[in-house]
Amino acid sequence: MFDLLKWWFTLEMMALIGLPIVAFLFPGLKDKGISVARLLGLLLVAYPVWLFSHWRPLFGTTLIVTVFVGWGLVAAVLFWVDFKNWDRAMLRPKDLFVSEIVWLSSLLILAWIRSYNPEIEGMWKGGGSEKFMDLNFINSILMSQQFPPQDNWFHGFPINYYYYGYYLCAVMVKLTGVLPHVGYNLMTVTVYALAINGLWGLLRNLNCKMVWSALGVFLAFLATNLKTAWLGLTLSSQEQMWIPWRSSRVIDLETDRTINEFPWFSFLWNDLHGHLSALPIEVGILALCWGMIVSLGSVGFGR
Numbered sequence: 001m002f003d004l005l006k007w008w009f010t011l012e013m014m015a016l017i018g019l020p021i022v023a024f025l026f027p028g029l030k031d032k033g034i035s036v037a038r039l040l041g042l043l044l045v046a047y048p049v050w051l052f053s054h055w056r057p058l059f060g061t062t063l064i065v066t067v068f069v070g071w072g073l074v075a076a077v078l079f080w081v082d083f084k085n086w087d088r089a090m091l092r093p094k095d096l097f098v099s100e101i102v103w104l105s106s107l108l109i110l111a112w113i114r115s116y117n118p119e120i121e122g123m124w125k126g127g128g129s130e131k132f133m134d135l136n137f138i139n140s141i142l143m144s145q146q147f148p149p150q151d152n153w154f155h156g157f158p159i160n161y162y163y164y165g166y167y168l169c170a171v172m173v174k175l176t177g178v179l180p181h182v183g184y185n186l187m188t189v190t191v192y193a194l195a196i197n198g199l200w201g202l203l204r205n206l207n208c209k210m211v212w213s214a215l216g217v218f219l220a221f222l223a224t225n226l227k228t229a230w231l232g233l234t235l236s237s238q239e240q241m242w243i244p245w246r247s248s249r250v251i252d253l254e255t256d257r258t259i260n261e262f263p264w265f266s267f268l269w270n271d272l273h274g275h276l277s278a279l280p281i282e283v284g285i286l287a288l289c290w291g292m293i294v295s296l297g298s299v300g301f302g303r
Contacts, residue, residue, distance in 0.1 A: 003178045004111055007186045010175050014041030017071045020079040026291030027082075031095040033291065035201020036284045038103075039194050043281075044071050046171045050147065050164075057145035061174045068175075095204060102200045102217075107193035110267060114185050117270075134272040135184050137163055141170040142180060165191075165277025184272060192267050194280035196221050202287040205294070221263045225250065 015034070018041030022033030033040075048067050053059035120131040140159055141149040148158035149167075172190070173183035196217055203213035227247045248265045251258040261269075266276050 003176070003182050004186065006176045006178065007172065007183075007190070008107065010172065011038050011042075011190065013068075014038045014045065017041035017044060017068070017075045020075040020082065021071075022288070022291070024078045024082050026288065026295045028294030028296075029201075029287075029291045030205050030207075031099050031201050033201075033287075034096050035099045035103075035197050035204075036287050039198065039280050039284045040288075041071070042168060042171070046168055049171065050167060053145070053147040059141075059145050059147060064171055064174055098210070099197060099201055099204070103193055103197040106196040107189055110189045110192045111186070113268070114189060114270065118181075118185050120181055120184065129269065130271045130273070131184070134166065135181060137161065137166040138169050138173070138180055138184060141167050142173060162274045165272065165274055168277065169272070185270070188267060188270050188272055188276070191272075191277055191280055192221070195263075195283055198280050198283035198287055202283060202290065205287065205290055221267075223262075224264060225260070225262055 015038040018037035018039070019032065019034055021044070022029070022037055022040050026033055045064065045068050049059065049064050052063060052067075120135050136152055137159060140152045141163065143152070144150050149163065151157055151159045154160075169183055169187040172187065173180055176183070178186065199217055199220055200213055203216045204210075208216065224247060227250050231246055248259065248261045248269075250260040261275075263276075263279065266273075
């Protein structure tokens with residue numbers, strides 16, 4: 001529980017960095033960009049650290065905290081410069097508060113679910129999960145001072161894999177001081193909550209009503225496919241334990257088992273692959289693109 005609290009507090013500090021910056025750059029966003037502030041704060045801290053660590057063997061808590069403080073000063077200046085707009089925004093704080101409720105509830109719900117199955121081996125022991133590989137890449141990054149990080153499984157060679165999502169997890173582990181396997185599970189929870197919060201904010205900024213925004217979030221990150229319902233109706237009670245796995249293989253033939261993972265399956269399965277870590281970044285890019293459009297006055301919708 002204390003690890004979750006430290007992780008949450010660090011993400012709130014990231015939000016305090018990201019919020020004044022995104023609000024200043026994209027003033028047309030109705031929610032001031034609070035739905036993508038944590039993601040932006042994390043990326044703003046992590047990316048310069050990543051670049052500096054390619055230049056010199058500097059990767060570690062000292063460099064991360066230094067960059068964090070630097071961006072904090074920038075955010076404080078922008079907040080002061082843009083204070084009048086913030087004063088007006090707080091006259092109608094509904095969108096800001098609801099966005100925070102969406103964020104926190106998403107974080108806590110998946111954290112609660114993951115607490116029942118935090119093992120790195122997989123949802124079922126020996127069930128074909130690749131968590132051990134994912135955790136190894138995180139440990140490889142944590143043990144590296146010079147980038148590209150060295151691969152623990154292939155001594156003398158860098159990681160030959162798309163590792164930036166693992167790198168973001170390593171940055172959070174360095175800042176919070178939690179154990180790597182704890183950070184692994186908390187990063188999955190974070191990716192989930194950031195993706196939901198980002199999509200909620202995007203839909204609200206597109207002037208969707210709350211009910212339609214909630215439906216969009218449900219269809220994107222909570223709904224399954226139709227095969228799940230079919231398996232629930234046709235399988236015996238003994239076989240239903242395999243519904244999560246078999247529903248992610250819509251084509252399930254002996255000669256062809258095409259992988260059709262949907263987000264809710266991936267978050268339950270908890271393999272922290274690139275396609276999962278990219279979800280909040282993809283949503284965040286869409287939100288910022290929309291923020292650029294409305295901030296430039298190219299498009300406007302009435303309430």
